[in-house]
Amino acid sequence: MDKMSASKKIEKLKELIRYHDRKYFAENNPEIEDREYDRLYAQLKKFEKDFPDFALPDSPTQRVSEEPLAGFKHMRHVIPMLSMNNTYSHAELESFDERIKKNLGKEPYEYAVEFKIDGVSVALIYENGTFARGATRGDGKTGDDVTENLKTVKNMPHVLKSLPSGKMPRLLEARGEVYISKKDFEKLNKEEAREEKFANPRNTAAGSLKLLDSRITAKRRLDILVWGTGRVEGTDFKYHDETLKLLEEMGFKIVPRLEKCRTIKEVIKYCDGWQERRKELDYTIDGMVIKVNSFSQREKLGSTAKSPRWMIAYKFPAEKALTGLLEVKVQVGRTGTITPVAILKPVCISGSTISRATLHNFDEIKRLNVKVGDMVYVEKSGEIIPKVLGVAAEKRKGTEKRIAVPSRCPSCHSTLHKDTGGVALRCDNVSCPAQTEQKILHFASRNAMDIEGLGESIVEKFLSRRLIKDYADVYYLNFESLKNLERFAEKSARNIIDAIDKSKANDLNRLIFALGIRHVGEKAAWTLAKRFGTLAELKKQSVDSLTAVNEIGPVMAESIHNFFRNKENTLVLAKLEKAGVNVRMAGSGESSILEGKTFVITGSLDGYTRTGAGELVRHLGGNTSSSLGRNTDYLVCGEKPGSKFEKAKKLGVKIISESEFNKMLKGLKK
Ligand SMILES: [Zn+2]
Structure with missing residues (x-):
């Protein structure tokens, strides 16, 4: 190669x-x-x-870490991190309590009830008071060693204070939940310039902990709350509440509001109280954890293979609901992403009525094996769009209908394509009505063509009056037609027309960004404008030549290429050009000094690789070819030129040296 x-x-x-x-x-x-x-x-x-x-x-x-994914070192949990039994019902809490009572005989016992933080469970190992390593829960027996990333977690002590007795355990394994606070999650989504936002705090925390570059993890504002211990050597803990207090004194941030309860009635009351009040917390809790407080009693109760008998999680029931799936609608986003949306029999979740939930994509539908007419579990947590979690298969009647994957866009009937990632379906038609409104708004937005006054309500009005069908039509609006719209003041009509007119002179990078080509953000638009100089030149590029540009990867290249091959898009672009919208990169003007000239490069050059020289030529508006022909304007001749030198002489092609070539690039010579 x-x-x-x-x-x-x-x-x-x-x-x-x-x-x-x-x-x-x-x-x-x-x-x-x-x-x-x-x-x-x-x-x-x-x-x-x-x-x-x-x-x-x-x-x-x-990246910092030496090995990828599979290469996260594994860490065995000497004391397994067992999972918890879950329940959503008071009745099951009561039977849990009955089992405890029976197994402990006549002994009195107490429960410690605490928040179930919706985060990622981790184990932190301290040797003689210094953080040595840490791991995720993994499958409970073995987790991923994420030591470096854990070091970036806020409130994760690197060195412990001694116990009040003055002792420092030889070995202490603290267990807790890594999470992102609601506030930090919001900030994170604002800060990171991402096309797609982080879905929810828990997934983001889980993903961030498993990043291979801990510098990025450090930016994710992870925090930790400790809820217990694993292996401990060199000291003896006897009660859960007491242990947490000691851990706090050693420097850990512990799960707050631990409540000791003597009866299951008190437990239920405490749980129900927080079910209502959890919105006040700055992090997400998805339930409460009920633990027997005494460690010696825990030992007596023991564990099954999967979970301890002395602990149960009470999950807040209102977060999920079971309801009927009436229909699946297909939604088209601004960039053409097709999202199947479940239309539900309205159901109340956490105080709000839910009648729609996302199914993400058609692979997800397949994975869940969900059908129209099914009873489905729906979840809503925090600000996140409700989603379908799964099917209550036992409730099937046999009349449920399979959900077909659409082959055409529901709005414009264009053939749908699979995403580069192979999961999402997309409609690539720039004139797709469902996408149009959002696209026009994007086109006019501040960082794109910056057309002041062209906001949502006005675009809606223009569309419904059929004054425009796509963003190019904006340039064909005239003062007269706007003035006649009801409640449209003459002055604002004038202002909009002026703003539209002014936007015609924008640089090419703004236009490229405004087109709304998937994956092409502001920075890429700038790179493309700089590199190709004109819209016409950008249109011509193959996927390979686009990929050859620094910062343009295959996913983006593919998307750009497809965009310009779409018939409807071609028409819209032609309208833009006809309206006099600038399609060149202005500024230095250097981008076109070689325009229309074709170069062949031969031999080895001092200052460039041949590829690099070719790129420069194209960057300045010229073309390159690998073989000489009648259209060749210049043969750039390096050391040991070979047969091309002779051929150029025969064809009468102008032969230039590297230094002449250099002058030409600087615009000193034509
Ligand atoms: Zn469409």
């Missing part, structure tokens, strides 16, 4: 890996098997080893 194709291959792999990283870590919604990911990763590593020039620091292989 030559250098150029290696470089392309590496860029492609990097982009793919980053894409899957995002799916896995940030969205907790992986699209490929770990094994497949590992294969991509190994491939990238091999290429980078064979072509070390291209092993750049931005590569996923260069």
Whole structure:
């Protein structure tokens, strides 16, 4: 493999890996098997080893941790982190209590009741008071060693204070929940310039803990609340409440509001109280945990293979509901993402009536095996859109209907395509009515074409009056037609027309961003505008030549390429150009000094690789070719030029040296 194709291959792999990283870590919604990911990763590593020039620091292989995903070292939990029995019902809490009573004979006992934080369980190991390592719960027996990432967690003590007795345990395993507060979660979604937002605090915490670059983890504002201990050597804890108090004195932040209860009635009352009040908390709790307070009694009660008998989680029931799935509607987003939405028999969840829930995508429908007419479990937590969790299969009557995957857009009937990731369906039609309104708003938005006054209500009005059908039509609006709209003041009509007119002169990067090509953000739009100089040039590019641009990966390249191949898009673009919208990158003007000239490069150059020289030529508006022909304007001749030199002489092509070429690039010579 030559250098150029290696470089392309590496860029492609990097982009793919980053894409899957995002799916896995940030969205907790992986699209490929770990094994497949590992294969991509190994491939990238091999290429980078064979072509070390291209092993750049931005590569996923260069992250802090030495090994990827599979390579998180495993940590065995000497005392397994068992799971908890869950219940949603008071009755089951009562029978839990009866079992305890029976098993403890006549002994009196107490419960400690605490929040069930909706986070990620971890174990922290301290050796002689110093944090040594930590791991996720994993399957309970073995977790991922995420020591480096845990070190970035707020309120995670690195060094412990001694116990009040002056003693320091030789070994102390604290167990707790890593989480992101509601406030920090909000901030995080505001800060990170992401096309897709983090879905919810728990998934984000889980993903962040498993990031391979702990510098990124550090930015995720993870916090921890400790709820217990695992292995302890060198001291003896006797009661749960007492242990937590001691842990607090050692420097841990512990789960607050622990309540001791003598009867299950008190337990239920306390749980119900927090079910109502949990909104006051700055983190999400999804229930309460009820534990027998005495460690010696815990030992007596023991565990089943799966879970301890002395503990139960009471999950807040109102978060989930069982209701009928009446219909599945297909929704089209701004960028054309097709989302199946469950239309539900209205049901009350946490005080609000839910009649719609997301099904994410059609793979999810398949995974859940959900059908129209099913009784489904629906969940709503916090600000998150309600989602369908699963099917109550035992309630099936046999009349349920399979949900068909649409092949055409419900709004414009264009053929749908699968996303590059292979999961989401998309409608790529720029004139799709369902996407149109959102697209126009994006087109006019401040960072795009910046058309002041073209807000939601006005766009709606224009669309419903059929004054516009797409964003290009905006440039064909005239003062007369606006003035005649009811309740539209002459002055605002004038202002809008002026703003629209002014926007025509925007630089190409704004226009490219405004087009709303999927995956193309402001920065990429700028890169593309700089690199290709004109819209016409950008349109011409193949996926490969787009991928060859720094910062443009295969996913984005594919998306750009598809955008310009779409017939409807072509028409809209033509309208924009006809209206006189600027389609060039202005500024220095250097971007077109070689416009219309075709170069062939031969021999080895001092200052450039041949690929690099070719890129420069194209960057400045020229074309390159690998073979000489009648259209060739210049042969750039380096050392040892070979046969092309002779051929150029025969064809009468102008032959220039590297230094002449240099002058030309600087615009000094034509
Ligand atoms: Zn459509």
